Amino acid sequence: MEFALSEDQRMLQDSLNGFLKDAAPLDTIRKIATVDEAAGAALASGLDGLGLAGLHVPEAQGGLGLGLLDACVVQEALGNAIAPSRFLATTVTAHAMRHAGEDFLPGIASGDIRMGLALTELSSRRDGAGVTMQKDKVSGKSLLAVSAVGSTHLLAADVDGRLHVVETPGLSVMQTIDRTRIFSEVQYDGDTSAMALTPDDEVLAAARLLVAADTLGAAQAMLDKAVAYAAERQQFGRVIGSFQAVKHMCAEMAARLEPSRALVWHAAHAVDTGEPEGLVMATLAKAHLAEAGTFIARTATEVHGGMGFTDLVGLHYWFKRIGVNRQLFGSPEQCRLDAARLQGWLQTA
């Protein structure tokens, strides 16, 4: 029995963190957030060079054949650096196609097929959104699609929970609080479904788990910044981290985050090994990280005092990333409801 990241996983994490430290410092993220396309393209091409697209694609299809736990390690690093990346969309698609993806997976692994995700309506349909399919033709709209800009194809959910692969149709940008990533509204107009996958709870669970890992990384960054600030900032003739009022805020953040890390690992491992509790764990991990992340986002900001509220320090980029993650693919309340359903706790009508 060993509950820990493997040597390979730690190396993956270290090398990715090292890469992002150089390639995605806050200055670069700021440029991307103000729509400096060259900065975004340079980071995307650097990340492509690491071969992450094929991480969760089986080896037979030209990928690395690694699991969701490895993917979470990657996503945590991306969240820590609040870096934009197609990795989440690619990985969730690879998971959705794990039983029947021969036509697409080699292209995904090689980077020739670039995926976006339009799965929001799997958990929440608002503002008239919803996709229907008739005779292989897809119509309707999806909101808050992930990595749709620059994609060749979308993995889109229809109102019956089936998933379709379609060539990326017309998009319009949905401006969220989080400028580190671009979200889109997708309008389908009789587009052809190139591939239909059966409804599958595991796809949504995998997407949620990766968002949880993203929040884990972003929250860890905020905690680290708060602790560093508390150890350095002086008021009343001493560092503020020596005041219990401030120290306890830091302790509370750490106390909530550290077990969250183990939860993300355990849930990912459980889905990877097909444990019966895997889906429930992944779904609750999303809800749990949303709560812990939100708590840490506000508390770390408060530890920084007025500086935390400024654009100058840039803490707000992490705050907003965590804020979007909380709602993405289902709010914590929605996730908990789904976890109840997965365990058969809801009254059957």
Place this chain on the structure above:
Amino acid sequence: MDLSFSPEYEAFRKEVAGILAANAHLAPTPDDRGMKNPTRQAWQKLLIENGLAARTIPTEYGGYGAEPDILKSRIIAEEFARTGLPRAMSNQGISMLVPTLLELGTPEQKAAYIRPTLYGEMIWCQGYSEPGAGSDLAALRTAAVSDGDDYIINGSKIWTSTARQADMIFCLVRTDPDAKKHHGISYILFPMDTPGIEVRPLVDMTGAANFNEVFFTDVRVPKSGIVFAENKGWQVANATLTHERGMLGDPNATKARLVELVELMKRETVNGERLIDNPLLRDRLLKLQGEVYAMQANGLRITTHSLKKESAGLAGLVVKLMGCELNHEIARLAIDALGELGVMYEEGGHLRANGAWQARYMYDLGLIIGGGTAQIQKNIIAERGLGLPREPKLAKA
């Protein structure tokens, strides 16, 4: 990441399951009350002889004498949880004094005390906290004044569990009033029937006297009761406090309570509707389930660190704070879900689970305070885990 057990361990699990199944009929029942109940003592003896209790204590002191193996301990705990059979005795003598004596006791102390303690024949209480020394334990003032081969002890202790049942006490006393506060303390053992000791039950908010006050008036005890060395009691006590904090916040016990709560919410109804069908109550339940999963996963992570003989760092430091809080929250939801019937207590037809949820809600608040308060835990997390500086000491007036 590999959560499976190798064939050696799976075989061990079968062996443990076999022992438990073969002896289940000998297990004590809830009617076997009292610390020295013969059925409980016989069960303890059976568990030790089969390696399911006192497993790593050397045979010369009455233990089973196995090599330490965290996975085997884990398997044993899991098999007790699975079968629902009563676990081995757990008290302050077994979990705190015995490890301390093994590490620092004299050969005479080891020979005299370890075996009867393990077999439940000798009960201990812990004399640490005082009315004026709680979180600041090292400020303790109970005085032991040298008189030939003896000390004369005067002072008092508080929060002493099992003082009324105890045969012996392991006690912190001040042997050098002039030394700095951490350097004048000794750790000493003596019988509770020594003349001059008075025990008064301390009734707490649960209505029971889970703790006591102990008063010492000119209590004469032999110096041979000192563990390790005179004025070195603080080091000895720190060795034991580590063992105590490890006892609090066990995630498997928390999981068992959550399972109980789920069953309660499926079974009980209000206005003809199951409690679990109330969306607000259900949401709270799922929130707690997520937290229980997190603490269980955190526990697995700590186990792996222990196996590698590494420090678990923050993962270990947060267990007491988060585990005790989570237990308290589980009890709070059970009470809220039961609503008007959640406040029934001690007796009566409408009582659920014998009033256990209210008792836990109150007792768990005691555990949030005891064994190092939540606020002290946060200091420890921030200072040892995050490297933040200690509060500067006030200049003496």
